[in-house]
Amino acid sequence: MTAIILEALIKIALLIGGLMTAAAYFVLLERRIAAWIQDRRGPNRVGMPLTKLRLFGLGQPLADGVKFIFKEEYTPAHVNKVLFVAAPILILAAALAAFAVIPFGSMIPPDWFGRTEPIKLVVAPGVDVGMIYVFALSSIAVYGVILGGWASNNKYSFLGGLRSSAQLIAYEVPLGLGILAVVVAAGSLDLEAIIHAQTTQGWCFLLQPLGFLVFVVAAFAEAARLPFDLPECEQELVGGYHTEYSGIKLLLFLVAEFLHMITASFLIVILFMGGWHLPWGLTGDPAAESIGWVPAIVRIVALAVKIIAVIVFFMVVRWSWPRFRFDQLMALAWKVMLPLGVVNFVVMATVEQFGGSLSTGVKMAIGWGTFVLSWVAIAAAGPLIADNRARHDLHPSQIDSQV
Amino acid sequence: METYFLPILVFLVCATLLGIGLLAVGSVLGPKRTGRVKEMPYESGMDPIHDARRRFDFLFHLVAIAFLLFDVELLFLYPWAVARGGFAQAGLNGGLIFGEVMFFIALLLVGYAYAWRKGVFRWR
Numbered sequence: 001m002t003a004i005i006l007e008a009l010i011k012i013a014l015l016i017g018g019l020m021t022a023a024a025y026f027v028l029l030e031r032r033i034a035a036w037i038q039d040r041r042g043p044n045r046v047g048m049p050l051t052k053l054r055l056f057g058l059g060q061p062l063a064d065g066v067k068f069i070f071k072e073e074y075t076p077a078h079v080n081k082v083l084f085v086a087a088p089i090l091i092l093a094a095a096l097a098a099f100a101v102i103p104f105g106s107m108i109p110p111d112w113f114g115r116t117e118p119i120k121l122v123v124a125p126g127v128d129v130g131m132i133y134v135f136a137l138s139s140i141a142v143y144g145v146i147l148g149g150w151a152s153n154n155k156y157s158f159l160g161g162l163r164s165s166a167q168l169i170a171y172e173v174p175l176g177l178g179i180l181a182v183v184v185a186a187g188s189l190d191l192e193a194i195i196h197a198q199t200t201q202g203w204c205f206l207l208q209p210l211g212f213l214v215f216v217v218a219a220f221a222e223a224a225r226l227p228f229d230l231p232e233c234e235q236e237l238v239g240g241y242h243t244e245y246s247g248i249k250l251l252l253f254l255v256a257e258f259l260h261m262i263t264a265s266f267l268i269v270i271l272f273m274g275g276w277h278l279p280w281g282l283t284g285d286p287a288a289e290s291i292g293w294v295p296a297i298v299r300i301v302a303l304a305v306k307i308i309a310v311i312v313f314f315m316v317v318r319w320s321w322p323r324f325r326f327d328q329l330m331a332l333a334w335k336v337m338l339p340l341g342v343v344n345f346v347v348m349a350t351v352e353q354f355g356g357s358l359s360t361g362v363k364m365a366i367g368w369g370t371f372v373l374s375w376v377a378i379a380a381a382g383p384l385i386a387d388n389r390a391r392h393d394l395h396p397s398q399i400d401s402q403v
Numbered sequence: 404m405e406t407y408f409l410p411i412l413v414f415l416v417c418a419t420l421l422g423i424g425l426l427a428v429g430s431v432l433g434p435k436r437t438g439r440v441k442e443m444p445y446e447s448g449m450d451p452i453h454d455a456r457r458r459f460d461f462l463f464h465l466v467a468i469a470f471l472l473f474d475v476e477l478l479f480l481y482p483w484a485v486a487r488g489g490f491a492q493a494g495l496n497g498g499l500i501f502g503e504v505m506f507f508i509a510l511l512l513v514g515y516a517y518a519w520r521k522g523v524f525r526w527r
Binding site: 011069170183248 | 407410414415417419421423426429432435436441442443444446447451455456459463466469474477478480481484485487488497501505508512515519523
């Protein structure tokens with residue numbers, strides 16, 4: 001009991017430290033990528049304190065953090081005090097705690113303290129409802145947003161909270177549908193077991209491209225990243241649900257938002273891109289109970305590289321795409337992503353149920369065939385739900401009847 | 404069995420304490436100033452006219468209800484997805500259960516089509 005708690009505490013300290021640092025430095029990376037895309041320099045001044053070293057702006061996150069801490073911790077008079085303070089704590093705790101079941105590597109060999117079993121690189125190993133737990137915590141994030149928006153007693157916050165809660169719950173459905181087919185293929189909700197299933201069956205984004213598309217779009221929306229950042233669209237709602245927040249409380253919201261993006265990247269990599277697995281036996285024997293140091297480190301590096309690649313993709317998308325309008329956002333969730341998710345689930349479940357003897361190549365062909373066919377069907381069925389452009393040739397009532 | 408979930412509990416406590424601790428540090432280190440204008444809700448410099456919590460669009464309720472419907476549907480499907488592998492061993496007819504799952508989805512799609520026709524997803 002004590003040993004378990006101690007081991008968990010060490011892992012939690014490592015994980016929280018790593019995540020907070022990663023969130024801070026991903027902000028810097030994002031600002032540098034934004035600058036690169038917009039042909040600017042970006043933050044490159046702040047380096048080592050008390051010297052003139054600039055170090056490509058690596059001191060910027062530290063300076064930002066210190067500045068946040070020394071800002072006034074202010075609670076306005078017109079708010080609901082308890083909920084106003086509870087919202088940022090709730091959203092940060094939920095965003096962090098989702099990592100309890102997400103593996104950040106495979107395992108490391110038991111060379112120390114006379115242990116006999118390898119140390120699994122996940123805070124709570126062997127939780128067989130892992131995926132449901134992550135889902136539950138991502139739903140709690142909705143509470144943080146809606147409490148923040150409601151408690152602020154501000155019109156911008158209220159509208160932002162309403163909008164973002166509608167967005168988050170609308171995209172939770174395609175998110176679950178995208179995962180469901182993966183769970184059917186892997187036969188488990190344990191994230192480690194899903195990675196193991198992919199080492200033998202092949203990576204899921206090759207086998208289920210439609211599910212991958214649905215899941216990635218839903219993950220962007222759940223993380224409230226552009227093109228789905230309506231919760232805080234600056235031009236309409238100032239700051240959305242955190243208009244009234246400042247200082248550390250604002251920092252908690254912003255960190256939680258970044259953590260959502262990191263969680264989404266972890267889930268995309270683990271569920272669809274094979275987690276720590278690399279082909280051609282580069283990551284050792286996946287079925288082995290214990291592994292040496294070399295494959296253990298290769299697995300951690302492979303996972304980290306994949307996740308950073310997905311995060312950079314998130315950032316490049318943010319600076320390349322305009323924002324959706326709210327009706328487009330809801331139409332995309334309910335009229336495009338939900339049917340696509342159901343089609344993906346039905347096809348993949350049928351393949352798993354009756355196509356046990358099919359080769360991987362045939363399964364891939366079915367997956368990609370479904371992907372192309374449903375894309376064509378969506379494009380042909382309703383130009384107004386798949387197309388963002390204004391239709392000046394139609395009367396408004398005609399548009400209404402089609403939307 | 405409980406030991407599986409013990410680390411999760413520890414993590415939840417740690418994460419909550421981190422949030423509370425950061426807030427405490429901020430309130431100790433930050434300055435304290437207030438004023439009549441600072442206490443007002445931020446409305447881009449205009450004086451606020453009335454309370455922010457007013458009536459809002461009924462569609463938000465409908466979306467919440469549709470969400471409940473589909474999310475609970477998903478939760479019913481997860482046990483099937485996990486237990487599928489053991490049906491043959493337990494002597495159950497996997498094909499029949501698969502047919503029932505498909506029937507369940509078909510029923511939901513009827514409700515989905517009804518909601519679509521009723522304009523639940525129409526935001527204009």
